[in-house]
Amino acid sequence: MSESSRFTITAALPYANGPIHIGHLAGVYIPSDIFSRYNRSLGKDVLYICGSDEHGVPITISAKKNNVLPIDIVEKYHKIIKDSFVKFGISFDIYDRTSNKLHHEIASNFFKKLYEKGVFIEKFSEQFYDKNEQTFLADRYIMGTCPICDFNEAYGDQCEKCGSSLEPSELKNPQSALSGGDLIKKKTKHWYLPLDKYEDWLSNWILKENKKNWRPNVLGQCQSWISNGLQPRAVTRDLNWGVKVPIKEGKDKVLYVWFDAPIGYISASQEWGKKQNKDWKPYWLSSETNLVHFIGKDNIVFHCIIFPTMLKAHGDYILPKNVPANEFLNLEGRKISTSRNWAVWLHEYLTDFPNQQDVLRYVLCTNAPENKDHDFTWKDFQTRNNSELVAIFGNFINRVFVLCHKYWDGVVPPKNALEQVDIEVIEKLSFAPKEIGKYIEEYKFRFAINELINLARAGNKYLADTEPWKLFKHDGSKKRTETILNIAIQITATLSIISEPFMPFTSQKLMQMIGAGFKKWTAAGNVELIKNGHTLNKPSLLFSIIEDDKIQSQIVKLKSKK
Numbered sequence: 009m010s011e012s013s014r015f016t017i018t019a020a021l022p023y024a025n026g027p028i029h030i031g032h033l034a035g036v037y038i039p040s041d042i043f044s045r046y047n048r049s050l051g052k053d054v055l056y057i058c059g060s061d062e063h064g065v066p067i068t069i070s071a072k073k074n075n076v077l078p079i080d081i082v083e084k085y086h087k088i089i090k091d092s093f094v095k096f097g098i099s100f101d102i103y104d105r106t107s108n109k110l111h112h113e114i115a116s117n118f119f120k121k122l123y124e125k126g127v128f129i130e131k132f133s134e135q136f137y138d139k140n141e142q143t144f145l146a147d148r149y150i151m152g153t154c155p156i157c158d159f160n161e162a163y164g165d166q167c168e169k170c171g172s173s174l175e176p177s178e179l180k181n182p183q184s185a186l187s188g189g190d191l192i193k194k195k196t197k198h199w200y201l202p203l204d205k206y207e208d209w210l211s212n213w214i215l216k217e218n219k220k221n222w223r224p225n226v227l228g229q230c231q232s233w234i235s236n237g238l239q240p241r242a243v244t245r246d247l248n249w250g251v252k253v254p255i256k257e258g259k260d261k262v263l264y265v266w267f268d269a270p271i272g273y274i275s276a277s278q279e280w281g282k283k284q285n286k287d288w289k290p291y292w293l294s295s296e297t298n299l300v301h302f303i304g305k306d307n308i309v310f311h312c313i314i315f316p317t318m319l320k321a322h323g324d325y326i327l328p329k330n331v332p333a334n335e336f337l338n339l340e341g342r343k344i345s346t347s348r349n350w351a352v353w354l355h356e357y358l359t360d361f362p363n364q365q366d367v368l369r370y371v372l373c374t375n376a377p378e379n380k381d382h383d384f385t386w387k388d389f390q391t392r393n394n395s396e397l398v399a400i401f402g403n404f405i406n407r408v409f410v411l412c413h414k415y416w417d418g419v420v421p422p423k424n425a426l427e428q429v430d431i432e433v434i435e436k437l438s439f440a441p442k443e444i445g446k447y448i449e450e451y452k453f454r455f456a457i458n459e460l461i462n463l464a465r466a467g468n469k470y471l472a473d474t475e476p477w478k479l480f481k482h483d484g485s486k487k488r489t490e491t492i493l494n495i496a497i498q499i500t501a502t503l504s505i506i507s508e509p510f511m512p513f514t515s516q517k518l519m520q521m522i523g524a525g526f527k528k529w530t531a532a533g534n535v536e537l538i539k540n541g542h543t544l545n546k547p548s549l550l551f552s553i554i555e556d557d558k559i560q561s562q563i564v565k566l567k568s569k570k
């Protein structure tokens with residue numbers, strides 16, 4: 009881990025063509041939020057950014073289908089997505105959008121700079137043109153008969169019946185999905201990023217320099233892209249929805265959505281600077297800054313190969329220190345699918361499980377698809393809530409507060425002479441924050457959250473072993489019970505700090521219950537954190553049992569939708 013204390017943390021821009029689901033949350037937003045909150049808690053300088061990706065062909069298709077404008081589609085989903093993030097406590101410093109005028113300016117200048125430096129290759133190619141609509145067509149807008157299965161509504165890029173990936177020219181009887189009319193082929197010019205020229209540099213930078221720090225799944229995918237030979241990639245499209253190509257010959261063309269979207273991180277940072285009256289430059293220009301991209305595995309090529317090549321070609325910007333991409337989360341044994349409605353949508357979860365965002369955050373982190381695909385099941389969700397959050401974490405905290413209020417009127421008793429059992433649990437207490445921090449810095453969030461619950465488990469066991477509720481009955485045991493309660497309260501205080509990155513709502517509640525006003529990670533693990541004589545507030549319930557019928561109705565709902 010770098011010594012530098014500045015972090016630019018990006019989370020993949022969600023595509024504003026639909027709401028987001030648990031797969032997105034598990035893959036990108038929870039890990040990036042944990043990482044950001046942890047580093048802030050350490051006192052590091054963190055800029056955590058995201059925004060809606062609002063360009064590209066699928067949005068224009070949705071607009072056509074619904075007989076509205078693309079802007080209407082993105083307005084709708086930008087709002088829904090942003091609202092879900094706020095309600096799940098995803099602590100972005102800014103949630104921007106690529107339809108922002110500033111973004112258009114910045115993306116356009118980025119292209120211009122590369123153009124003026126002579127980075128691009130210019131190529132003519134023959135593409136399908138719709139004479140009725142007087143427009144070139146994106147692959148998705150071309151329909152015809154699949155050459156493989158003869159399905160007659162295959163798209164120019166894919167047949168949805170047999171799943172084959174296609175080129176528009178392979179379709180039999182290609183027709184325009186816009187006008188339904190026949191198509192002609194017409195010459196068009198595009199600008200290409202010559203990835204092949206950067207192959208040696210990429211290979212050295214990724215496979216040698218970053219070999220030790222990057223995840224094996226990320227390195228593996230990069231290795232396979234590079235060894236298959238990189239090809240020049242067109243960065244412009246014949247389309248009218250997107251960032252206009254800022255040169256004369258580029259009239260009626262826009263930047264390819266995958267060229268403009270990652271620049272969205274830079275423009276979101278500038279928008280943040282403008283709004284907060286802060287300087288965005290150190291976050292993107294200083295070599296001291298750690299740039300970290302959180303993404304899903306389907307975005308590896310864009311964040312590890314294409315965007316770094318763009319940054320390198322531009323010359324002003326830093327490159328990512330790490331790209332901790334996750335694998336996929338499945339749902340009840342099947343791949344999550346938006347089109348088949350096999351998903352748990354965040355806005356629906358919020359309605360069905362009010363004020364239980366931390367439960368989902370917890371379950372998705374314990375089950376994060378860090379090095380292979382994982383499965384989310386409602387049964388596992390229920391078990392983890394009932395037997396870990398309620399029975400271990402919640403139970404420990406509740407016991408501590410109840411004992412303290414019952415026998416000491418909520419006033420923290422002193423710590424007296426220590427016994428072996430005390431020394432052992434204090435060791436665990438002081439070790440846990442270091443261990444958890446180390447795992448977070450290594451992007452091993454599952455291990456980290458496991459150590460968090462382990463500390464609560466150790467607290468529970470400590471109370472079960474020492475049985476302070478029995479000792480109260482003996483007159484001579486007063487000092488002993490004081491010590492036990494004092495230590496248990498110190499564990500509670502540390503839990504309130506180290507649970508914050510994972511379960512921010514619970515942490516906040518717990519901090520209010522303790523009423524001591526500390527937050528920094530460096531304070532965690534200290535056995536003197538809460539002074540004796542301090543008065544604890546009344547406890548409130550942190551977690552509650554989720555009953556079988558609640559889970560059953562989710563399973564029924566899921567199966568009925570598909």
Ligand SMILES: [Zn+2]
Pocket residue numbers: 154155156157158159162167168169170171172
């Ligand atoms: Zn087919």
